[in-house]
Every structure is written in structure tokens, then in C-alpha cells.
Amino acid sequence: MDKLNSLHSEQIVTDRPDFHAGDTLDVHLRIVEGNKERIQVFSGVVIQVKGTGVGKTFTIRKISNGVGVEKILPLNSPFIDKIVKVKEGKVRQARIYYFRERKGKSARIKEVKKGK
Amino acid sequence: MDVILGKKLGMASFFGPAGREFPVTIVQAGPCKVVQVKTIEKDKYEAIQIGFENQKESRVNKPLTGHFKKAGVEVQKHLREFRFEGAGKISVGTEVNAAMFHEGDNLLVAGISKGKGFQGPVKRWGMKLQGKSHGTHESKRGSGSIGQCTWPSRVWKGKKMAGRMGSDKVTIKNVEILKVIPEKNIIFIKGSLPGAKNGILKIRKMEA
Numbered sequence: 001m002d003k004l005n006s007l008h009s010e011q012i013v014t015d016r017p018d019f020h021a022g023d024t025l026d027v028h029l030r031i032v033e034g035n036k037e038r039i040q041v042f043s044g045v046v047i048q049v050k051g052t053g054v055g056k057t058f059t060i061r062k063i064s065n066g067v068g069v070e071k072i073l074p075l076n077s078p079f080i081d082k083i084v085k086v087k088e089g090k091v092r093q094a095r096i097y098y099f100r101e102r103k104g105k106s107a108r109i110k111e112v113k114k115g116k
Numbered sequence: 117m118d119v120i121l122g123k124k125l126g127m128a129s130f131f132g133p134a135g136r137e138f139p140v141t142i143v144q145a146g147p148c149k150v151v152q153v154k155t156i157e158k159d160k161y162e163a164i165q166i167g168f169e170n171q172k173e174s175r176v177n178k179p180l181t182g183h184f185k186k187a188g189v190e191v192q193k194h195l196r197e198f199r200f201e202g203a204g205k206i207s208v209g210t211e212v213n214a215a216m217f218h219e220g221d222n223l224l225v226a227g228i229s230k231g232k233g234f235q236g237p238v239k240r241w242g243m244k245l246q247g248k249s250h251g252t253h254e255s256k257r258g259s260g261s262i263g264q265c266t267w268p269s270r271v272w273k274g275k276k277m278a279g280r281m282g283s284d285k286v287t288i289k290n291v292e293i294l295k296v297i298p299e300k301n302i303i304f305i306k307g308s309l310p311g312a313k314n315g316i317l318k319i320r321k322m323e324a
Binding site (some may be wrong): 004005007008011053054055073076077078079100 | 125127128129130131137142153212276295297300304
């Protein structure tokens with residue numbers, strides 16, 4: 001697999017931050033409408049990070065007008081302008097599917113405190 | 117000349133120029149050597165035989181070693197024949213590599229599909245499942261009746277039944293090249309191709 005990815009490793013975007021499930025991100029998406037292009041920010045909680053190399057994807061979830069919205073995005077997609085890590089969450093699972101059933105007060109993730 | 121032998125390395129993700137993500141099959145296409153040329157005068161048809169991947173001489177039997185020696189090329193692991201017009205004019209020993217391919221070219225790719233073993237008619241021929249209820253018993257994935265009655269008193273030849281599936285020659289037309297790395301003889305082909313990893317593929321450029 002690594003050998004395969006090394007053949008087109010120039011497609012891997014290197015300046016993506018290192019994040020995992022439970023983290024809160026701001027994903028700046030490039031939206032192309034006709035010949036106009038604008039940036040839309042999708043901020044939510046990472047549910048899972050899947051795959052390796054060029055095909056690596058992540059699932060990000062947010063609550064929009066009371067409805068849960070999830071996006072599965074390729075990490076190296078050129079349509080992602082940038083990813084900003086807002087909060088680092090403390091979770092035990094690598095894939096926090098249980099988070100989908102949580103609402104309100106229980107849908108909170110402890111933040112990892114850094115520095116001390 | 118627009119034919120080559122390739123080896124399927126595996127599948128990966130690839131972002132096209134517009135940013136769209138495509139599934140790609142990565143193929144090691146060549147370098148190959150022309151080992152034998154068949155001409156109309158001598159063989160009554162035109163074709164070239166090309167070899168792919170060098171092999172230790174001790175791994176090949178003596179008649180085959182002689183065949184390579186006659187052509188003046190290293191001992192090759194795989195040999196395949198391609199028939200096309202004008203093949204008789206190509207000289208023995210010519211190197212064939214992936215540099216002849218370009219982005220956007222359409223290919224015809226043939227390979228041997230993965231073996232599936234002994235499979236029932238539902239998987240092998242796409243027959244419908246029988247109902248799971250309304251009195252069905254002992255049979256849910258069978259093919260049903262296999263013929264008529266007094267006439268013809270036998271089962272027609274070629275009746276679709278259970279049996280060995282896969283390991284067939286599968287040809288796919290019009291598969292697009294998304295990227296070529298000529299110095300490494302690697303081509304990225306959009307979509308899937310027949311066979312397992314490390315399987316040998318016969319690749320032909322299609323006329324535009």
C-alpha cells in the first residue's frame with residue numbers, strides 16, 4: 001500500500017493538521033458555483049479518520065438547525081482550502097459512532113488541556 | 117505499436133485536474149521486449165510476441181532459453197502474443213514501454229479474472245432468488261426447472277447451472293488513462309481491472 005501511495009505522493013497535502021476522533025475542526029471548503037468560488041466553513045466534531053495515504057478520509061458531524069449533518073471528506077481533497085483545529089477532544093474510541101445518539105448535555109466531549 | 121504487457125499493482129485514490137477524486141488501478145506497464153515477430157509470409161498472420169519481466173535463466177526450460185537467445189533478449193518471465201496490422205514490420209528486440217501512453221488515452225485491457233470457486237446459479241448467472249415464504253421449502257437459491265418433459269427428454273446444452281466461476285478471460289474496453297509516469301513505466305487507469313494483484317494484463321491502445 002505504501003509503495004502504491006509513493007507513486008503519487010505529491011497529491012498528499014502536507015499542511016493538514018494532525019487530528020483524530022473527538023476533535024472539533026473548522027473545515028474551510030471551496031465551493032465552486034459556475035465560475036465563482038467562495039469559502040464555506042463547516043465546523044463540527046470528527047467521528048472517524050479512515051484509510052491511509054492519498055485516499056485517507058474523515059467524517060465530520062455537526063448539528064445544523066436541529067438536524068445532524070455529516071460529511072465524509074477526503075483529507076487530501078483540493079476542495080478543502082484549509083483545516084483549523086479548534087479543540088482537541090478526549091475520547092476513548094478511535095471511531096466515536098456513539099456520538100450520533102447523543103443530544104444536548106450528553107453530546108459534550110472533554111477537552112484535552114495542554115501546557116501543564 | 118500500441119500494445120504492451122502490464123502487471124496490476126493495486127488500486128488507490130487519485131485526484132483529477134479538476135479536483136475530483138477517482139478510483140484508479142495502478143499498473144506497471146513494461147518495459148517489454150519484442151521476442152518474436154510473426155509475418156504473413158512465414159506464419160500466415162501478422163503478430164508480435166512480447167516478453168515482460170526478466171527471469172533467471174535457470175528458471176526457464178532449455179527450448180525457451182533458446183527462443184530468447186535467438187531473439188537476443190534476456191530471459192523473460194511472461195510471454196504474450198498480440199495480433200495487429202503492421203506487426204510484421206516491427207523488428208525483434210525492440211523495447212516497448214509506457215512512454216507511448218498519454219493522459220486521456222483510451223485502452224482495451226484484458227486479464228484473467230479472480231477465481232470464485234464452485235458457485236451456485238444465483239451468483240454465477242444472476243438468477244433470481246426464490247421466495248423465502250409462501251410455501252417455499254428446501255430450496256431458496258436453486259435455479260428451478262431445468263427443462264421440458266417428454267420432448268426433448270434431456271437438458272439443453274449450455275443450460276445455466278452451478279459450477280466453477282471466475283478465472284475467465286475478461287476484456288474491458290474504453291478505460292481511460294489518468295496519469296503516466298514514463299520513467300517508472302507506471303500508468304494510472306480509471307476504475308477497476310480484471311484479476312488479482314500481480315496479475316498480468318494485456319493492454320492495447322484504442323483508436324480515437
